[in-house]
Amino acid sequence: MTKSKLPQMHNVGIVVESLDNAISFFEEIGLQLEGRTTIEGEWSGQVTGLGSQKVEVAMMVTPDGHNRLELSRFLNPTVIADHRTAPVNSLGYLRVMFTVEDIDELVSRLTQKGAQLVGELVQYEDSYRLCYIRGVEGLLIGLAEDISGK
Structure with missing residues (x-):
């Protein structure tokens, strides 16, 4: 038996309370709104295992078009768990990492809009300057x- 070939990763999904706020936040980072729609029907509930569902979805894409972030707001069924304030070492916790051009300027802009540094902005060898922030709705970025x- 041979392994399946993986042509690409399509997207990472995040469930949010406010699609408008999340779209605005990720646009500030540099992603672009690729599309927005509402998904419902028997087929969608069969995929997720939630049965009858209605979900508002926005697809954000990086400027190069290679990476996507799917933002979802569940209208039905209601959200049953909230992991947004879990510490970064929680099992199954989601963190999305973006490469940016001017981290100081972006962090300044994002903190002015309510984001918070999780720790410090640090330098890793002569390769990267990096940090974690809590963005819109406490999402870890x-x-x-x-x-x-190079």
Whole structure:
């Protein structure tokens, strides 16, 4: 038996309370709204195992078009758990990392809009400056600036 070939990773999904706020936040980081729709029907509930569902979805894409972030707001069924304030060492916790061009300027802009640094902005060898922030709705976001000169 041979392993399946993985042509690409399509997206990472995050469930949010406010799609508008999440879209605005990720646009501030540099992603672009690729599309927005409501998904419902028997087929969608069969995929997720939730049965009857209605979900508002926004697909955000990186400027190069290679990576996507799917933001979802469940209208039905209601959200039953909230992991947004869990510490970064929680099992199954989600963190999305973005490479950015000017981390100082972006962190300044994001903190002015309510984001908070989780720890400190640090430098890893001569390769990256990076940090974690809690963004919109407490989502954990990693930011990294390549300083290697490559």
